[in-house]
Amino acid sequence: MSVWNKQRREEEPAGPLNTNIVRPTPSAPPVEAKKEAITLSSMSSMQTGRMEPDTSRGGSATIGKAVKINGQIYSREDLYVDGDVEGTIELMDHKLTIGPNGKVHAGVKAREVVALGVVQGNVEASERIEIRKDAKLVGDIKTARIIIEDGAYFKGSIDIVKTEPKAAPSQPRPQPAAAAPPVPIAAAASATDAKR
Amino acid sequence: MGLLSDRLKSFLRGPSSSGETGSPAYGGSAPQLASRPGRGESVETRQSRGLDQFFGSFRDQTGLSILDLGGASQENINFITSLGHKFYSEDFLRIFQETFGEDIADQSNPGRIDYFLRRSLEYPDEHFDGVLAWDALEYMEPALLLATADRLWRIVKPKGYLLALFHSAERQRIVPCYSFRIQDARTLRVSRHGERAGSQQLFNNRSLEKLFQKFESVKFFLARDSLREVIVRK
Numbered sequence: 001m002s003v004w005n006k007q008r009r010e011e012e013p014a015g016p017l018n019t020n021i022v023r024p025t026p027s028a029p030p031v032e033a034k035k036e037a038i039t040l041s042s043m044s045s046m047q048t049g050r051m052e053p054d055t056s057r058g059g060s061a062t063i064g065k066a067v068k069i070n071g072q073i074y075s076r077e078d079l080y081v082d083g084d085v086e087g088t089i090e091l092m093d094h095k096l097t098i099g100p101n102g103k104v105h106a107g108v109k110a111r112e113v114v115a116l117g118v119v120q121g122n123v124e125a126s127e128r129i130e131i132r133k134d135a136k137l138v139g140d141i142k143t144a145r146i147i148i149e150d151g152a153y154f155k156g157s158i159d160i161v162k163t164e165p166k167a168a169p170s171q172p173r174p175q176p177a178a179a180a181p182p183v184p185i186a187a188a189a190s191a192t193d194a195k196r
Numbered sequence: 197m198g199l200l201s202d203r204l205k206s207f208l209r210g211p212s213s214s215g216e217t218g219s220p221a222y223g224g225s226a227p228q229l230a231s232r233p234g235r236g237e238s239v240e241t242r243q244s245r246g247l248d249q250f251f252g253s254f255r256d257q258t259g260l261s262i263l264d265l266g267g268a269s270q271e272n273i274n275f276i277t278s279l280g281h282k283f284y285s286e287d288f289l290r291i292f293q294e295t296f297g298e299d300i301a302d303q304s305n306p307g308r309i310d311y312f313l314r315r316s317l318e319y320p321d322e323h324f325d326g327v328l329a330w331d332a333l334e335y336m337e338p339a340l341l342l343a344t345a346d347r348l349w350r351i352v353k354p355k356g357y358l359l360a361l362f363h364s365a366e367r368q369r370i371v372p373c374y375s376f377r378i379q380d381a382r383t384l385r386v387s388r389h390g391e392r393a394g395s396q397q398l399f400n401n402r403s404l405e406k407l408f409q410k411f412e413s414v415k416f417f418l419a420r421d422s423l424r425e426v427i428v429r430k
Contacts, residue, residue, distance in 0.1 A: 131268075146273060146277075148270050148273060150269070150270075153268075154285050154287075156284070157261075157282055157283065157284045158273060158277060158282070158284075158285070159282055160277040
């Protein structure tokens with residue numbers, strides 16, 4: 001047990017946290033059927049209540065197969081869903097993977113989406129989406145690129161959206177005042193948390 | 197010795213029914229949804245005048261809505277979206293198999309027909325500029341076939357097109373299963389994998405004209421191996 005704790009501490013960033021970390025506590029309510037907006041980070045230990053190192057997915061947040069979430073998920077890191085999610089999932093600049101046990105009944109927005117399980121809902125993947133063999137996706141897809149394996153089930157529409165290349169950061173913007181800075185996701189999530 | 201015996205038994209039994217044929221029938225990986233594995237599983241490339249006409253009629257247009265009833269395949273998605281169209285996918289024969297299974301009598305039941313059409317072709321009227329039906333209509337009994345043709349007429353826009361393929365003009369108890377992958381505007385890669393129960397419906401020019409009588413025009417191309425390519429225009 002102490003070995004796991006040590007490893008887990010090493011995974012955590014040294015600086016101030018920019019996302020909320022959800023940890024299991026003895027008095028905490030069960031995770032199932034939460035109807036609140038939560039920000040996920042490193043939830044891999046939460047699914048089973050045990051502290052297990054998750055080296056297979058490079059430290060991305062994980063919703064395990066025994067977890068059911070009902071609500072909105074915003075994440076500023078990659079997310080692996082192997083449980084049930086109903087609501088919305090927004091990762092914007094990150095990758096969402098729906099594992100083979102994952103059941104997502106949600107609208108999804110992410111940079112990249114990889115489906116191995118079941119997805120029911122519209123998906124926006126700004127870079128690309130992969131629908132793997134044995135996956136099932138019912139919904140409309142908007143993406144720049146799609147990869148679908150033989151054996152995958154897909155029902156819906158595909159809209160290929162050409163993304164405009166981002167301007168190089170070194171180039172000065174012609175009208176800096178006109179371009180409003182994007183709202184950080186953490187701030188949006190905090191605002192949602194504050195409403196609770 | 198036991199291992200050797202198992203291997204010998206497995207060899208004598210022949211290839212297993214799942215996962216041996218490459219792409220499963222109409223996207224269905226579950227054995228109960230797939231066609232029965234049959235003899236002569238093969239892949240061939242063939243020219244298609246019907247396909248050429250279908251996409252020729254949309255030349256210089258983009259942003260159209262094209263429905264593919266053969267399930268989603270990488271080739272078809274790539275081809276259609278590369279032309280700037282919106283791709284819609286229905287795994288029509290999988291839903292057909294899930295709804296009716298081997299029960300031919302059920303295909304005359306109005307309630308079941310309605311249920312099937314709600315699952316497979318529930319779209320607004322005049323929604324699609326084109327529908328690629330491939331050979332999906334070939335396995336249906338007359339009552340279901342008529343209802344499906346009527347629904348297809350409803351969801352196709354005026355001046356829209358539908359492409360359907362029929363393998364033989366004669367009634368057959370067992371019909372081979374194919375999947376159709378677009379290689380270019382006039383070339384198809386056709387994979388044969390397994391067999392299905394055929395329809396009692398006769399598919400000659402006359403019966404097809406009658407089937408699509410609500411459409412404005414019906415055009416036939418007789419290709420090799422008795423493949424009948426039909427382009428209908430609303």
